[in-house]
Amino acid sequence: MTQDLYGLETTASRPDTLQAIDDFIHGFLAYQPKSAGVIAAADADPESPLVNAYAALLWMFLEHPVAPEKARPYLQRAQAARGANAREQEVIRAVGHWVDGDVPGLLAACDKITDQWPRDLAMLKLAQYHLFNIGDAAGMLRMALKSLPEAEDIAYTHGMIAFGYEQCHLLDRAEAAARRAMELRHDEPWAHHALAHVMLTEGRVAEGARFMESVVETWTDLNSFMRSHNWWHLALFYLSQGRHDDVRQAYDQHIWGLEKDYSQDQVGAVSLLARMEFAGVDVGDRWGDVADHVAARGQDTVSPFLTLQYLYALCRTDRPEAAELFKAIEARSADTTAYDHAAWAEVALPAARGIAAHAKGDWATAIRELGMALPRMAECGGSHAQRDLFEQIHLDALVRDGRASAAQQVLEMRRTYDPDGVPLNLMLSEVYEKTGLPDLAKQARARAERTLASV
Known part of the structure; x- marks a missing residue:
């Protein structure tokens, strides 16, 4: 029996199939495009169980409503294939859970696999992805x-x-x-x-x-996600430093435009554009192209974290598709049988109401609805840094509604991890002026100016 690149036994016997399995595993872990070759390899070797399971898995990472339909033929071939070893059988079962929408079952399967085969890093990565999303x-x-x-x-x-x-x-x-x-x-x-x-x-x-x-x-x-996402993180540092030209260049050359139809590239663009605007960066006409591609997704509720950012883009650009997506969120929230019902009904739905209200300038509603959702936003997925978008929408509503004292509380808490940030301190300066604290306003402006002078 042959082994994959990490020494795990596989029943793949054809050299091309084994190479595709290794490329998938390494490409998956290292975020390299070579992982996509597993599709062609599965088509060329339909009776090999693991390569077809991995092909189904790759399709599911499309993060689109059509993904299960694309994945299922490969899953069925993997299930029908003879001779799969014990680990391969467990991998096939794990992938099947995801295709069927059973994420708790998938996580239990990944736990079982990694208990017995701790070097199966593909299943570890898969589990981390789903644990992250919940x-x-x-x-x-x-x-x-x-x-x-x-x-x-x-x-x-x-x-x-x-x-x-x-x-x-x-x-x-x-x-x-x-x-x-x-x-x-x-x-x-x-x-x-x-x-x-x-x-x-x-x-x-x-x-x-x-x-x-x-x-x-x-x-x-x-691959486009990892390249654009690491650049997105670099752009956040640029934003804090007040480096507007560098942020725009990062967006144009490395964040938007790599794979415009891909979910993660879309939300990366949405969240950075929103942050740029909150920071006072002129984004020009950049919203239009992003909204066009988001609108093409239709009523996509694969993930609450992704869907809320799609909604922001559509509302921000006053697209008619925003109303249809909002209805889809309401329908998804009403599905009491779903494993993630609470995340949709108790977190995503009020957040969606807040996002829609923010776009309409209904600051009070935006503050109220987002305020209900924010303490539990982790249930919708995303990292601390990514979920900060929703905190910034809420903060923007506080400022625009004239709630300077409340905004001051939020801004000073944010300053604990961005002490010298240019947009934060400029906003804080304005808030202190409005609350009758000119000395504190002057100090905040001075911090922003020191940062700008240092870059």
């Missing part, structure tokens, strides 16, 4: 740590551990794990990503920008 940070960390010590020698192990630690607010451990990953592979993009999170959270903005710029050349050949 806001289970502790689960992400627990799952990643199961890979030790057996997978200690693999850089991607430590990158996943680093992100698990970061999402659990264990920042020192996250940084140590990310740096261990980079000792094994300097080009490990998920480790870069984890370090960007740590530095952003700790207010190490200038250091974060320098670090990400130092590894940026290693992202050139990554």
Whole structure:
């Protein structure tokens, strides 16, 4: 019996099929486009169970309502194939759970696989992806740590551990794990990503920008999500530093335009454009193209985290499709049989109401509805940094509604992790002026000016 690149036995016998399996695993972990070759390999070897299971898995990462329809023929071939070994059978079952919409079943299956085969990092990555999407940070960390010590020698192990630690607010451990990953592979993009999170959270903005710029050349050949997302993180550092031209250049060259039809590229563009506007950056006519591509998704409620950002883009551009997407959110929230019913009904729906109200200038409703949703936004998925978009929408509504005292409270709390940020301190200066505290306003302006002078 042959083995994959991490020494796990597989029944794949054809050299091309085995190479495609290795390319899928490594491409999946390293965010390289070569993972897509598993589709053609599965078509060329329809009786090989694992390669067809992986092809089905790849289709599910489309994050689109049509994904199960695309994935199911490959899943059926994997299920019908003879001779799958014990691990391959468990992988097929895990993928089947996802295609059927049974995420709890998928997570249980991944737990079982990684208990017995801790070097199966593809199943570990799959589990982390879903735990991330339901806001289970502790689960992400627990799952990643199961890979030790057996997978200690693999850089991607430590990158996943680093992100698990970061999402659990264990920042020192996250940084140590990310740096261990980079000792094994300097080009490990998920480790870069984890370090960007740590530095952003700790207010190490200038250091974060320098670090990400130092590894940026290693992202050139990554898939569109990882390349655009790491650039998105770099752009957040630029925003804090008041580097408007650099933010626009990052958006135009590295964030929007790589794969315009892909979900993650779309929400990356949406969330950065929104942040740019909140920070006072002129975005020109950039919203139109993004909204066109988001509108083409139709009534997409695959993920509450993604859907809320689609809704923001459609509402921001006053697209008629916004009303249809809102109805789809209401319908999804009414499905009491879904495993994620509470996330949709109790978090995403009020957040959607708040987003729609914000676009209409109904600040009071935006404040009320988003205020209800914010404490539980993690249930909708996304990282701390990504979910901050909804905090910023809420803050913008507070400022626009003249609630200066409430805005001051939010801004000073935000200053604990962005102490010298230019847009934050300029906003804080305006708020202090409105609350009759000119000395504090002057100090906030001075902080912004020092940052601008340093870059």
